[in-house]
Amino acid sequence: MPLSVLILGSGSALPTLNSNQSAQLVETESELYLIDCGEGTQIELRRRKVRIQRINHIFISHLHGDHFFGLVGLMSTLHLLGRTKDLHIHAPKGLEEIIRIQFRDAGSHLSYQTFFHEMNGSNQLIHEDKNVQVRSLPLKHRIPTFGFLFKEQQKDRKLDPEALKEYKVPNFARKAISKGEDYTNEEGKVIANEKLSFPLEAPVQYAYCSDTAYSEELLQLLPEVELLYHESTFLEKDRERASKTYHSTAKDAARIANLSGAKKLLLGHFSNRYKSRESFLKEARPIFPDSYIAEEGERYIVGA
Ligand SMILES: [Zn+2]
Numbered sequence: 001m002p003l004s005v006l007i008l009g010s011g012s013a014l015p016t017l018n019s020n021q022s023a024q025l026v027e028t029e030s031e032l033y034l035i036d037c038g039e040g041t042q043i044e045l046r047r048r049k050v051r052i053q054r055i056n057h058i059f060i061s062h063l064h065g066d067h068f069f070g071l072v073g074l075m076s077t078l079h080l081l082g083r084t085k086d087l088h089i090h091a092p093k094g095l096e097e098i099i100r101i102q103f104r105d106a107g108s109h110l111s112y113q114t115f116f117h118e119m120n121g122s123n124q125l126i127h128e129d130k131n132v133q134v135r136s137l138p139l140k141h142r143i144p145t146f147g148f149l150f151k152e153q154q155k156d157r158k159l160d161p162e163a164l165k166e167y168k169v170p171n172f173a174r175k176a177i178s179k180g181e182d183y184t185n186e187e188g189k190v191i192a193n194e195k196l197s198f199p200l201e202a203p204v205q206y207a208y209c210s211d212t213a214y215s216e217e218l219l220q221l222l223p224e225v226e227l228l229y230h231e232s233t234f235l236e237k238d239r240e241r242a243s244k245t246y247h248s249t250a251k252d253a254a255r256i257a258n259l260s261g262a263k264k265l266l267l268g269h270f271s272n273r274y275k276s277r278e279s280f281l282k283e284a285r286p287i288f289p290d291s292y293i294a295e296e297g298e299r300y301i302v303g304a
Helices: 041-047 070-081 096-103 161-166 171-176 235-244 248-259 278-284
Strands: 005-008 023-027 034-035 055-059 087-092 116-118 126-128 130-139 144-150 204-211 226-231 265-268 292-294 297-303
Touching: 005 041, 005 265, 023 070, 023 265, 034 041, 041 070, 055 126, 070 087, 087 096, 116 126, 116 226, 130 297, 226 248, 235 248, 248 265, 248 278, 248 292, 265 278, 278 292
Parallel strands: 034 055, 055 087, 087 116, 204 226, 226 265, 265 292
Antiparallel strands: 005 023, 005 297, 023 034, 126 130, 130 144, 144 204
């Protein structure tokens, strides 16, 4: 299964009947990772039939409510449904205290252990497992805020079944070939790995950047990702408001996508003041044609 991103919420500030606050689910073959957890996220996870107990890592970008007001509710639900697996939460300083007080004063003892991992700088390797590496990205907002860069781990080489048959490769030798080794047959003849396997596919990358003012500092750590989510809370006509609140316009997001060499841009974190989201595309596409609205309920394959 390729790396993909399910958009659970792409609105900002307050939840409305048409739009949820920030939340996304990064999916791999065996793990689910939640990014931000605005109010209502657990309902949206349910609506999208996500098996929530499979989430073991939650990444919170910053402590504005529209990015974490759903967390305590989700954690409570995980407990009520009998979770026993550990839960890891990666967030800036302060979240642990907020959450622990809520459960402490409710006299609740969760059925599982929670580990808070404090992020205090950008370009930190904040998580790694067999599927992905996750690094923190520098964002420019009113309070400490981090973006997330998900990089798929290098996969094994895919074997060429025709070639395996042709060179009579026994089963026990296949694992080593998938790791890149050559094969030596019974007569001592070496068959080059390239003859037995397909070329390696480069690992894909996904970057999540919300919330932030336009920031070229981000570009120093943002590689050429296959998929970039960059907030575009405002349109150019509200540029002054964007600057004051340390948010971006659709044009800013498109400039970052363009300068970073991203392949595709998803716009999100829209202010409720705008009736239509088409205007965001109108502003972004002249600068970066592969710009799209992060539609709630849509799943985007990274690299497709
Ligand atoms: Zn914010």
